[in-house]
Amino acid sequence: MTTSSILTLCVLALVLLLGPQLLRKVRVPARKHVPLHGGVLRMRAPRRYGIALAICALVPAGVLLGMAIRLWRDGRAGPLEIAAVCVPALAAIAVAAHQLAAAFRQGFLVDEFGFARVGVLRRQRLRWGDVAAVKYNHVNQWFFVTAADGSHLWIPVDTHGIADFAAIALVRLPPAALRADDLAREALEELAASDPI
Numbered sequence: 229m230t231t232s233s234i235l236t237l238c239v240l241a242l243v244l245l246l247g248p249q250l251l252r253k254v255r256v257p258a259r260k261h262v263p264l265h266g267g268v269l270r271m272r273a274p275r276r277y278g279i280a281l282a283i284c285a286l287v288p289a290g291v292l293l294g295m296a297i298r299l300w301r302d303g304r305a306g307p308l309e310i311a312a313v314c315v316p317a318l319a320a321i322a323v324a325a326h327q328l329a330a331a332f333r334q335g336f337l338v339d340e341f342g343f344a345r346v347g348v349l350r351r352q353r354l355r356w357g358d359v360a361a362v363k364y365n366h367v368n369q370w371f372f373v374t375a376a377d378g379s380h381l382w383i384p385v386d387t388h389g390i391a392d393f394a395a396i397a398l399v400r401l402p403p404a405a406l407r408a409d410d411l412a413r414e415a416l417e418e419l420a421a422s423d424p425i
Contacts, residue, residue: 271389278331289320356400361408394419
């Protein structure tokens with residue numbers, strides 16, 4: 229293995245290990261008023277996470293594609309060796325594309341009847357009355373919502389609009405779902421009472 233290959237692998241390892249550390253959670257409450265009737269509240273995660281993850285995926289992709297081009301140009305590798313370098317690079321590009329799409333599309337829609345998690349390719353809808361339990365994970369700072377049919381979804385606290393969601397949830401969720409976890413109810417009350425930054 230040449231010195232440049234070792235250096236490339238070290239840079240790649242640093243990007244993969246330190247990239248997620250650059251992302252930090254920031255609590256962002258929404259506006260103070262809460263639309264309890266009519267209209268739809270659109271919530272989304274901060275875009276910087278998806279964009280940073282896309283960049284973290286593009287760096288190794290660029291390194292791998294650079295290695296493939298150099299191997300091809302120097303004639304030191306055959307088609308199988310070049311393909312073995314290009315396949316992970318294309319996978320990293322696909323991950324970057326997914327993260328960029330998620331940064332601009334992913335989020336939640338909330339109305340008086342329920343809420344939906346909007347993903348890159350699919351949407352999961354849950355009616356307020358179908359929520360069996362809401363629990364709060366204070367380590368990861370998200371709400372874990374479980375439906376009566378056993379399906380579940382996570383709502384991160386750093387989602388833009390979380391204060392409005394909390395106020396609506398306190399009014400719309402079944403009392404049994406709010407009693408499932410006192411910590412979740414307290415977190416919802418604290419978010420609903422928070423002022424915008």
